[in-house]
Amino acid sequence: MSSSETTASAGAIRPRLRWGVPAYLLLVLAAMALAIVVPKTGYVLNISLQATTYAIAVLGLTVVLGLCGQINLAQAAFFGLGAYAVGIGQTEHGLNFWACLLIGTGVAAGFGALLGASTLRLGGHYLAMVTISFQQIVTLVLINWIPVTKGPDGVRAIPRPGFLADGSTYLAFCIAVLAAVGFLVWRLRDSRLGRAMRAVRDNELAAGVAGIDVYRTKVTAFALSAILGGVGGGLFAGGFSYVSPDQFSFAESVVFLTMVLLGGAASPVGAVIGTGLLILIPEWLRFLKSIPGLYLAIYGAAVILIMVFMPDGIWGFLRGRLDRLKRAVLPVRSGGALQLSGGGQGADTVLEVRGLSKHFGGLKAVDEVDLTIRRGGVHALIGPNGSGKTTTLNVLSGLYKATAGSIVLDGRDITNLPPHARTQAGLGRTFQNIRLWRSMTALENVMVGAERPGSPAGSDPAALMARARAALAFVELEDRADEVVASFSYGHQRAVEIARALAGDPALLLLDEPGAGLNSSEKVELRNLLKRISARGLTILIIDHDMTLVSEVAQHITVLNFGRRIADGYSADVLKHPDVIAAYLGAAPDVPA
Numbered sequence: 001m002s003s004s005e006t007t008a009s010a011g012a013i014r015p016r017l018r019w020g021v022p023a024y025l026l027l028v029l030a031a032m033a034l035a036i037v038v039p040k041t042g043y044v045l046n047i048s049l050q051a052t053t054y055a056i057a058v059l060g061l062t063v064v065l066g067l068c069g070q071i072n073l074a075q076a077a078f079f080g081l082g083a084y085a086v087g088i089g090q091t092e093h094g095l096n097f098w099a100c101l102l103i104g105t106g107v108a109a110g111f112g113a114l115l116g117a118s119t120l121r122l123g124g125h126y127l128a129m130v131t132i133s134f135q136q137i138v139t140l141v142l143i144n145w146i147p148v149t150k151g152p153d154g155v156r157a158i159p160r161p162g163f164l165a166d167g168s169t170y171l172a173f174c175i176a177v178l179a180a181v182g183f184l185v186w187r188l189r190d191s192r193l194g195r196a197m198r199a200v201r202d203n204e205l206a207a208g209v210a211g212i213d214v215y216r217t218k219v220t221a222f223a224l225s226a227i228l229g230g231v232g233g234g235l236f237a238g239g240f241s242y243v244s245p246d247q248f249s250f251a252e253s254v255v256f257l258t259m260v261l262l263g264g265a266a267s268p269v270g271a272v273i274g275t276g277l278l279i280l281i282p283e284w285l286r287f288l289k290s291i292p293g294l295y296l297a298i299y300g301a302a303v304i305l306i307m308v309f310m311p312d313g314i315w316g317f318l319r320g321r322l323d324r325l326k327r328a329v330l331p332v333r334s335g336g337a338l339q340l341s342g343g344g345q346g347a348d349t350v351l352e353v354r355g356l357s358k359h360f361g362g363l364k365a366v367d368e369v370d371l372t373i374r375r376g377g378v379h380a381l382i383g384p385n386g387s388g389k390t391t392t393l394n395v396l397s398g399l400y401k402a403t404a405g406s407i408v409l410d411g412r413d414i415t416n417l418p419p420h421a422r423t424q425a426g427l428g429r430t431f432q433n434i435r436l437w438r439s440m441t442a443l444e445n446v447m448v449g450a451e452r453p454g455s456p457a458g459s460d461p462a463a464l465m466a467r468a469r470a471a472l473a474f475v476e477l478e479d480r481a482d483e484v485v486a487s488f489s490y491g492h493q494r495a496v497e498i499a500r501a502l503a504g505d506p507a508l509l510l511l512d513e514p515g516a517g518l519n520s521s522e523k524v525e526l527r528n529l530l531k532r533i534s535a536r537g538l539t540i541l542i543i544d545h546d547m548t549l550v551s552e553v554a555q556h557i558t559v560l561n562f563g564r565r566i567a568d569g570y571s572a573d574v575l576k577h578p579d580v581i582a583a584y585l586g587a588a589p590d591v592p593a
């Protein structure tokens, strides 16, 4: 191993196997060849066609639910839109198969984006209800818009393209589409968009503050999911040459959801496993159908047992076992030294805040606060509990809208920008309660920070990876880059959060109580880290209750009490200020001699 290499200690980052793609291609070609040459009954052909086309739609749920964490109980509706477009377009309007497939997919994408748009105001149960409502509307339209959809009778005699007329050839084609979609979804996970989706899933607030446009990411995830639903449905219609409303009902959406959860929502492999199993289990249990109820009871019990004992799905369970075997074997390249530019050059002032107020009803949490932060060095914002420090940081980073006042960062007015745009403008921050994306590795967390538009790494994946590693090396955690952060100690999680902000090369770093919850040796490490950051020219605004830490690292201090600024200036002067001493319970704060 060269000196520029070190060894990662867990396998959450995927090794890029040189033979992986050719092996996958060979496997797909073999499956296609088998589909064509092996003689099969109509029954086997139908089961195979159903599994393949369903799996494409279930991969859509891998994107929206598995990667982005958004519930979608309308996948059967998107599947139906694709299927009916292929059915009606060909039989009623004489369009060709491919044009119909494209139209169906486009219509599904449009409605998917519309559903995604509702996430601006809705989440969780409410989002689930909106998707269910959409599903029910589509079902009602399919049943009742008889002149167009043929109502409950459905659309019959749907043709396929001439060269795919033979059922086995059509199946091979569907396998090829499934393989291509599966590959794209697999690659999506480790792309910039995929990381953004996972960040939104794990912690939406932190994603926004790290520079991700949360809303756009969700809309994109919904649209992609709907596209895959539409493609799957279109191919389904060609495969079965008949579609009717009951094939695309709410019950089918639940089946799609069960498939993705059963197989494992986080990976396309899970989608395929879940689909295969849920289509095959009923067939295997068919012999029980003679005893009323028994078939359903065993089917339901099997699904419940798998979900209880494998909460991450079957593939999630197997993957966990595989990852344990792979520990401590991945060689990784060193990221080199972290470059910090400290934001725009020239102007002395990096942040200018005038008359900033934030009221919660009658409570003036922040009340006409002025704050000037000079470039370079550490500026502390202190004050007793409830004095408005965190609220100030939340207004600065855009999590709260200011009631009044203005915020100018590096000469640019950012008062009305959303959080991700402020990050793009040059703000970096950490949280009082650590907000990492817990299912992602340290490296993945920090890579999202490095992806901030305007950061020096640009969009080159190798440069992003190198910058993220450099940021981790800066906080002395490069050797744990490929471990999932949930396994880190509190102190190390804080360091990763700081590395994530540093990777974006901010003009100003906001640290909300970075010392909270740290033991004494971790506090020493933190103090040294802050000094190293400051030595690189990056300006820090820190909130902390530990006056020893504050007086050791900060050159300037602003003091708040009851939301108002009561002192501001050089640290030594401010800490002796009578109002400050009075604010701290009438006694001198714990200032070291």
Ligand SMILES: Nc1ncnc2c1ncn2[C@@H]1O[C@H](COP(=O)(O)OP(=O)(O)OP(=O)(O)O)[C@@H](O)[C@H]1O
Pocket: 360, 363, 365, 383, 384, 385, 386, 387, 388, 389, 390, 391, 392
């Ligand atoms: N979302 C909110 N809704 C209503 N009141 C809030 C909200 N957030 C903060 N407050 C109130 O605003 C005041 C300032 O709170 P803030 O958390 O900013 O204080 P702080 O100085 O950071 O305190 P601490 O040091 O304990 O973290 C408190 O009275 C708090 O209860």
